[in-house]
Amino acid sequence: MTRRQRRLTLIGTAAIILSLAAALALSALRDSIVFFVTPSELAAKPIESGSRFRLGGLVEQGSIAKDGLTIRFRVTDGGANLPVSYHGLLPDLFREGQGVVAEGKLDGAGVFVADTVLAKHDERYMPREVADALKKQGHWQGEHKAGAAK
Amino acid sequence: MIAELAHYALVLAFVLAVLQAILPLWGARKNDLTLMGVAEPLAVASFGFIALSFAGLMACFVRSDFSVLAVYSNSHSLQPLLYKITGVWGNHEGSMVLWVFVLGLFSALVAVFGRNLPARLRANVLGVEALIAAVFLLFILTTSNPFLRIDPAPAEGQQLNPILQDIGLAIHPPLLYLGYVGFSITFAFAAAALIEGRVDAAWARWVRPWILLAWVFLTLGIAMGSYWAYYELGWGGYWFWDPVENASLMPWLAGTALLHSAIVMEKREALKVWTLLLAILTFSLSLLGTFLVRSGVLTSVHSFANDPSRGIFILVILVVFIGGSLALFAVRAPALKQGGLFAPISREGALVVNNLLLTATAATVFTGTLYPLVLEALTGEKISVGAPFFDRTAGPLLLCLLLVMPAGPLLAWKRGDLRGVAERLTFAAGIAAVVAAVTLWLAKGGPILAAAGLFCAIYAIIGALIEFSERLQLFRASASVSLSRARGLPRSAFGTLLAHIGVGVSLLGIVAEAGWSQEKVVALKPGDQISIASFDLSFEGLQQREGKNWRDQVGRFEVRRGGVPVATLEPSKRAYVVSNQPTTEAGIKTFGLGQLYISLGEPMPGGAISARIYWKPLVILIWLGGVVMALGGALSLSDRRLRVGAPKPARRAAMAPAE
Numbered sequence: 001m002t003r004r005q006r007r008l009t010l011i012g013t014a015a016i017i018l019s020l021a022a023a024l025a026l027s028a029l030r031d032s033i034v035f036f037v038t039p040s041e042l043a044a045k046p047i048e049s050g051s052r053f054r055l056g057g058l059v060e061q062g063s064i065a066k067d068g069l070t071i072r073f074r075v076t077d078g079g080a081n082l083p084v085s086y087h088g089l090l091p092d093l094f095r096e097g098q099g100v101v102a103e104g105k106l107d108g109a110g111v112f113v114a115d116t117v118l119a120k121h122d123e124r125y126m127p128r129e130v131a132d133a134l135k136k137q138g139h140w141q142g143e144h145k146a147g148a149a150k
Numbered sequence: 151m152i153a154e155l156a157h158y159a160l161v162l163a164f165v166l167a168v169l170q171a172i173l174p175l176w177g178a179r180k181n182d183l184t185l186m187g188v189a190e191p192l193a194v195a196s197f198g199f200i201a202l203s204f205a206g207l208m209a210c211f212v213r214s215d216f217s218v219l220a221v222y223s224n225s226h227s228l229q230p231l232l233y234k235i236t237g238v239w240g241n242h243e244g245s246m247v248l249w250v251f252v253l254g255l256f257s258a259l260v261a262v263f264g265r266n267l268p269a270r271l272r273a274n275v276l277g278v279e280a281l282i283a284a285v286f287l288l289f290i291l292t293t294s295n296p297f298l299r300i301d302p303a304p305a306e307g308q309q310l311n312p313i314l315q316d317i318g319l320a321i322h323p324p325l326l327y328l329g330y331v332g333f334s335i336t337f338a339f340a341a342a343a344l345i346e347g348r349v350d351a352a353w354a355r356w357v358r359p360w361i362l363l364a365w366v367f368l369t370l371g372i373a374m375g376s377y378w379a380y381y382e383l384g385w386g387g388y389w390f391w392d393p394v395e396n397a398s399l400m401p402w403l404a405g406t407a408l409l410h411s412a413i414v415m416e417k418r419e420a421l422k423v424w425t426l427l428l429a430i431l432t433f434s435l436s437l438l439g440t441f442l443v444r445s446g447v448l449t450s451v452h453s454f455a456n457d458p459s460r461g462i463f464i465l466v467i468l469v470v471f472i473g474g475s476l477a478l479f480a481v482r483a484p485a486l487k488q489g490g491l492f493a494p495i496s497r498e499g500a501l502v503v504n505n506l507l508l509t510a511t512a513a514t515v516f517t518g519t520l521y522p523l524v525l526e527a528l529t530g531e532k533i534s535v536g537a538p539f540f541d542r543t544a545g546p547l548l549l550c551l552l553l554v555m556p557a558g559p560l561l562a563w564k565r566g567d568l569r570g571v572a573e574r575l576t577f578a579a580g581i582a583a584v585v586a587a588v589t590l591w592l593a594k595g596g597p598i599l600a601a602a603g604l605f606c607a608i609y610a611i612i613g614a615l616i617e618f619s620e621r622l623q624l625f626r627a628s629a630s631v632s633l634s635r636a637r638g639l640p641r642s643a644f645g646t647l648l649a650h651i652g653v654g655v656s657l658l659g660i661v662a663e664a665g666w667s668q669e670k671v672v673a674l675k676p677g678d679q680i681s682i683a684s685f686d687l688s689f690e691g692l693q694q695r696e697g698k699n700w701r702d703q704v705g706r707f708e709v710r711r712g713g714v715p716v717a718t719l720e721p722s723k724r725a726y727v728v729s730n731q732p733t734t735e736a737g738i739k740t741f742g743l744g745q746l747y748i749s750l751g752e753p754m755p756g757g758a759i760s761a762r763i764y765w766k767p768l769v770i771l772i773w774l775g776g777v778v779m780a781l782g783g784a785l786s787l788s789d790r791r792l793r794v795g796a797p798k799p800a801r802r803a804a805m806a807p808a809e
Contacts, residue, residue, distance in 0.1 A: 003491055006491045006494065010491070010502065013506065020547070020550075021547060024542060025518075027542070028538070029517075029521065029535075031538075032538035032539045032542060033534070034533060034534045034535075036533060036534060066754070069673050087671075088671050088762075089671060089749070089751035089762050090751065090752065092723075092731075092732040093731070103534075
């Protein structure tokens with residue numbers, strides 16, 4: 001094998017592997033990313049039922065209703081709210097008036113059916129998207145300022 | 151007083167690091183042996199002061215000195231001693247001190263064990279290492295001072311985040327830091343080689359023990375972190391493709407590639423420029439990880455520190471070091487003597503494919519981790535890139551890597567015998583196919599992807615064993631010949647075998663967990679029965695239990711198998727006295743290599759409780775594989791030919807490179 005052929009083999013192999021990686025990444029980016037939406041954004045620009053997204057905001061006061069392992073609550077960002085239903089175990093820090101991020105789809109009746117619910121990670125910390133959304137709506141209380149200054 | 155002394159020690163360490171960064175580099179340039187010689191004592195002294203400062207901070211935590219802000223925010227007098235100590239690095243400021251402590255440690259290790267290095271190389275390596283240390287010490291002193299006082303001192307602290315009050319915090323961050331800060335040494339070696347404009351097989355030989363050392367710790371750190379997340383978070387998952395996890399995975403992927411390319415460089419004097427680039431990239435990814443975790447740009451389980459002003463400082467460090475080293479690379483690399491090209495069908499050829507696949511995987515993880523941040527910065531749109539993305543990109547690439555892996559050691563250097571290798575691997579593939587088919591039959595079916603993964607895992611393990619038995623002439627020569635051949639083999643050969651088997655073992659666990667786990671989410675009243683896999687569980691009810699700084703609601707589960715009681719599981723909901731923040735403590739029991747895992751939800755009206763119950767077959771193999779890989783690395787490291795302090799071989803013949 002000549003030097004030239006060896007070089008071509010090397011470049012060829014590299015090109016094949018890198019284009020495989022690029023193809024995988026591009027196709028996965030098209031199909032498997034999930035958008036983050038707040039209730040106000042959803043009200044302004046509706047999303048069709050059946051497509052996945054992440055919903056973020058606060059669990060509205062007094063909106064939690066439990067029935068066995070099924071739970072219903074409303075997520076609000078101060079501007080608009082959306083009913084959510086979830087079947088399963090809730091995270092430790094899921095509470096009324098606290099930040100929450102839920103992932104799932106809208107059903108035909110306009111209820112957000114979540115398959116994953118994330119709450120904030122500790123007493124002082126709020127999911128960043130939720131904090132941003134609240135600031136946008138002018139409902140930011142600076143609730144976790146002590147935590148941020150930490 | 152202790153806090154002030156410790157603060158002062160940190161300032162001294164900074165001054166010494168600045169000197170260590172300037173004098174030896176200048177000495178190496180001027181060929182002044184005296185100036186170069188100050189590097190070692192400075193490195194040791196600087197590390198000494200960092201260690202003093204670290205010890206001082208630890209003393210503040212142990213004594214519960216709440217007049218120190220970091221102690222007040224992250225400790226409590228009722229906290230058990232262990233968590234008072236681990237609380238030192240359970241927060242931003244303290245974890246940065248741990249970071250520079252590890253950096254200083256490696257610097258001192260090079261000073262002490264690097265006596266066999268040529269004076270100029272050693273001076274340059276220590277100089278570059280000190281430059282990193284100086285910048286991070288400055289970062290701590292100006293933006294993250296852990297010794298700030300509050301006046302008047304509060305009577306009681308706010309306690310460490312309950313999720314972090316776990317033995318995992320004692321082990322995981324130190325191991326992880328030893329790993330990814332350890333790669334700073336290989337970065338310094340690469341920068342030193344570029345500054346000198348000279349790099350050869352001997353360089354690869356000197357740098358390899360450091361790569362191995364860092365890699366072993368990083369491997370253990372990642373495995374440990376994964377197990378910690380698994381039992382502590384209560385979701386039964388062991389890897390979430392969380393940006394903070396990816397931040398440690400990226401240097402691991404690049405470091406693994408580096409580990410292999412350095413072998414080619416040492417043995418065949420090829421891939422020199424590429425190896426230098428990889429060394430720079432690996433530590434750059436470590437720095438990127440530090441930035442992601444420490445700057446608070448992420449929303450993640452691990453970001454217990456968030457302050458954007460620090461982020462900008464780290465971003466500047468990131469840009470200066472990565473940009474600087476890449477610029478140095480761009481200027482100097484073309485002038486380096488190129489290594490030879492080699493035949494594609496050879497061990498070095500296989501190692502190139504290994505490198506391509508590993509770096510391509512690192513690149514896809516990089517894309518998935520940073521894409522959401524970049525997109526948000528540019529368009530304001532918020533997206534999340536989660537497990538589905540990484541499963542579809544890193545997954546196939548790593549499976550390809552596994553298919554190539556056994557071929558590498560089977561191929562000879564320079565010119566390999568593709569046919570012979572293909573025959574042997576067909577044999578391995580045959581066995582793997584049979585095992586996969588039998589497993590599918592025994593398990594009464596399962597996902598096709600899991601079967602494919604199972605095939606790859608067994609093929610990788612058998613492939614590694616075949617290569618090894620060839621070297622011993624097992625089954626072909628008499629047992630005594632095989633035994634004496636085994637004695638003659640270098641330890642690094644056993645290291646390769648173990649590390650490659652470890653990869654297969656981990657994959658086996660991952661595949662079994664993904665394909666054959668069972669999960670039940672239920673609401674249970676006392677006396678209720680439930681079955682999962684071959685187990686029958688009965689819920690006995692809830693009990694109260696008190697710990698030093700927490701109160702538990704324990705759910706008791708009696709477990710029977712075939713009517714025989716085999717275990718009692720006691721998962722609990724834990725409320726910490728100080729903050730009343732609840733955590734979930736999973737109940738886990740190991741049966742063989744599988745685990746029964748129960749985590750409790752909230753109590754419901756009527757004495758009932760919700761619970762998640764999992765049976766995860768072979769799940770332990772996931773972490774055991776990591777430990778086996780690390781053992782392999784440690785075994786290679788102990789190889790006489792690679793021993794850090796080994797004298798420089800005088801004769802060319804003694805230079806036979808380790809594998």
